[in-house]
Amino acid sequence: MAKKDKYLVGLDLGSTKTCMLVAEMDGEQVRFVALGAAESKGLRKGLIVNLDSTVSSIRRAAEEAEGVANVPIESAVIGVAGSHVRGVNSRGGVSLGNRARDVERDDMRRAIDTARNIALPDDREIVHILPQEFLVDAQEGIRDPIGMVGQRLEANVHIVTSSVSATQNLVTAANKAGILINDTVLEPLASAEACLAQDEKEMGCCLLDIGGGSTDLVVYAGGVVRHSGTVAIGGDHFTNDLAVGLRTPIPEAEKIKHLHGCASSQFLREDGAIEIASVGIVRHARFSLAI
Ligand SMILES: Nc1ncnc2c1ncn2[C@@H]1O[C@H](COP(=O)(O)OP(=O)(O)OP(=O)(O)O)[C@@H](O)[C@H]1O
Ligand SMILES: [Mg+2]
Known part of the structure; x- marks a missing residue:
């Protein structure tokens, strides 16, 4: 190598x-x-x-x-x-013939291929096809159907698309x-x-990636991705609100957020008074910050 x-x-x-x-x-x-x-x-x-x-x-x-x-x-x-990324769940299936037979790897691939056949506008492309579970003759919840016997194989998938x-x-x-x-x-x-950890994915959990401009998320349950999405709010919206609300420059608002911001009011200090630089004025003003 x-x-x-x-x-x-x-x-x-x-x-x-x-x-x-x-x-x-x-x-x-x-x-x-x-x-x-x-x-x-x-x-x-x-x-x-x-x-x-x-x-x-x-x-x-x-x-x-x-x-x-x-x-x-x-x-x-x-x-x-x-904001240009979307996630959808889809199902597709294939017949295994008139007589029940073993499911093979190629059948899994064909079932997933039919599940990916969603109507997609010209300006969108598939980023991921994430298999969730398989169904053999309508029996749900099968992770690995290879070797199982049936007449029909279906696949549930989560499809992520982007612009x-x-x-x-x-x-x-x-x-x-x-x-x-x-x-x-x-x-x-x-x-x-x-x-x-795999346990968390199995038990079910939501992972949030809180960025500056947006918050991206994936939801796991039963070890697989059930949902993905974006909320068009990120940390910078809080900084901007602080800057406008307290009439302070953005870098100062960012500093205040890092030093004094907290997600729960029980962590606020008793005396919440802090010193803040005002826009265009050198002197400092005192505000009581309770979010
Ligand atoms: N200690 C902290 N306390 C509060 N907020 C913080 C802290 N450190 C960083 N942030 C905030 O996190 C955000 C930046 O996060 P991150 O670096 O993940 O964003 P990004 O990946 O550049 O943006 P995006 O993913 O939205 O395109 C900023 O709004 C910043 O103020
Ligand atoms: Mg990011």
């Missing part, structure tokens, strides 16, 4: 920062090697709004990651997320920064692979 083939590179283009992660394949193990991160101002809710700024942000993140990993980065897997142009723009930005894109992955799905 050539040295560079040992490395896996992930590229996450966010509304606030671009991240490039380098990992090394060590047999079955994947080992973290380097992270490059750069401020990003070229994206909003997963869509590129400024190509040049996105390209330069990718270059800076790549340079940092290359410096630490000490390998040239030529290609990467890119994350897709945001062709939005995804192509991400790929173009990476290409302009000198990086080829090998594949695309739904970002919260990649986060779930990293953060969730």
